[in-house]
Amino acid sequence: MIPLSHYLILATLLFCIGLAVTITRKNAIAVLIGLELMLNAANINLVAFSRYDGVQLQGQMFALFVIVVAAAEAAVALALVVRVYGYYKIADLDKLNRLKG
């Protein structure tokens, strides 16, 4: 059987890669991809830990909700990206600087 630590290491790596992507990339879509990595890292953790939560499988339940929330968030995000693109013709976050002060 694969030990728990392998799942945790995988999740940590995914989370760090996702965080690095969200911080360094300038394209809004790339940032969203990084976000998905972070959410799925948490999902791996939840499902892995859920194995030891014999009775209720709360972690798996949580992961299902996370998947749905992530989809809703991605839908809103993509709708906003499309609108921003419609106005600016770019999806580069550094160049969105109309709001300033």
Added chain:
Amino acid sequence: MLNPAVSSFGEILLYLIGGIVFVAGALLTAWIIRPSRPNVEKLATYESGEEPVGSAWGQFNVRFYIVALVFILFDVELVFLFPWATVFGKKALIDATDGMWGWFAFVEMTIFVAILGLGLAWAWAKGLLDWVKPEPVVKQQGSPVPPGLYEQINRTVAAAARAEQRKQKE
């Protein structure tokens, strides 16, 4: 019900074999029945979709996104139906709660699906599901020539061309 000689991995193998047989059977039947009239359009990978060639950063029509977004939402919400379906009709649970369990599960899921249905109806009524064809926008350049004049010229030129063709045929 299941043959106890089949291990749990054996079940998965059976599913795999069944899946392969099903898909292969469908393709084979279609191949036997259908007439073979290939043309360029039909040989494309997706007959009525985008060519899967070029950079992934290429631009698509924004209407694809809207349909995809609406699809994704309803698609993913259905994830809740799967765990629900495994416990909804369990006789042991229903018996232990004097039928309360069944009503609970039924009402909860009815409310959930009704809200989703309202969402779909709302998207429909708002026209988000219509595949509107873009209308060509006629640019007004502010030139002194009235737009009708161009059409008139076009018509006369076309009429002259047609007359020319007819003459040549004769």
Added chain:
Amino acid sequence: METQAPTIAPLKASLQAILQDLPLLYPELTLGLGVLLVLLGALLIPRSWRNEGLAVLSLLVIAASAYMLLYKGLPAEPVHLLARTLQLDKMAVAFRLLVLLSGLLAVLLSFREGKKLAGEYYALLLGLLMAAMLMSMASNLLLIYLSIETASICAYLLTAFSGGREGAEAGLKYLLFGAVASAIMLYGMSLLYGFTGTLDITAYGFKSGLMSLNIPILPVLLAAFLVLAGFLFKISVVPFHLWTPDAYQGAPLPAAALFSTAPKLAGLALMMRFLSHFLEAGIIFAGLRFDWQFILGLLAIITMLVGNLAAVWQQDARRLLAYSSIAHSGLLLAAVLVFRALGYKALLFYGFVYILMNFAAFLLVSMLKAETGSYKIADYRGLGSRLSYSSVLMVVVMIALTGLPPTAGFTAKLLVFSALWEGYSSGGSSMLLYLLLTGLATTVVALFYYLKIPYYLYLKKQPEAVVQVEGSTVLERILAGALALLLVLFFFRADWVMNWIEAFTISQ
């Protein structure tokens, strides 16, 4: 939603318990039903009176929710609801009432802006309120995550609702910051779940899991901080404040006023609940006592400094209010950190007064915008004599936001400061004293920028005649007058508010 109980026998009992809990959740259920009704109304009501119809419908829904809360939803003693996912105590009731109050004011402010917006605007508003009310009750990591996300997604959409470039840009920025913050929080939650084996932060297993010597202190602290990052984002505490000015500038004005109150107060309630369970566990923490007051106090001090100092340079009235709301977050967080009944009372008083003055300020800015056609503070110069009504009210409200007498803003600040002082003098950490000193110092800074608008209104000369654009409506004038009046009234009659708060005091 528990689908599988450990054994069959308690299943019936837990189903019956859920049915019994439902009446206590009627306020939230009313709001949820209201969302659906508003969506239907947006489709069915004819365009000519759609905005008014939906606004009145939302007001009715909020009133019904408040009625349910006050007359049906008051438990005699703290109870756990829905299989221990929600904890309903007096604190939750108080914060839910505050959320409903800010929702009511937000709908009243929306009559003007609503004309330009589609019907879903009100549905999102009600959804945000429902999520904020659940936030102030949630005691289960799953419910905490879901309520925060619901509130956030409604807020992103509301931000983008004003249309145009600003709205879309602000919405996208808000969403990206918010989504990263919530992903970080979620990762922390998954770790806490792993350490304790339960999602219920009130359960015994949660505490004992954290206290167990098997887990080193560093990962537990890391996980707790990751979760707190999500809460701090909702409260807009530095360094999670970057979204605030952009979102406030791009969002419709009533929505911005709502962001600065309802989710923020609910986030504070959530934080108090979370920290109170964590502190009990934290004291024994593998023999080490971790000083939450110090770290969070440091953040509160930085927040007050950044908010107040950055506000001085703002030229746009909305951004000024955004930085002012960041500064207030710092003070509200300080009130939480007292961890005593007095701090809790001060927090409630401050929260109540803050709702009144913040909505008054946003309403007056919206009236000035209607009267001058601009959000730029420089464009208000010399208008004091011509727009005398809104200008006088503006002076009152800005004095209240600064925290000077004779307004309730002064009483609120005084209560927070005295709570900090009492916490310090009765053997608390010296961080409370630093918080108090920073609060006093930044009040002086606040004087500069809050009085900038009255200064421009009265003391600067008007360069040329400004064309009256729309003019404010009667409703707006009455509402602004009433709010300003209340602010002055509660200075002289602070005991009225205090009596109300006493009713919601929890023993700590």
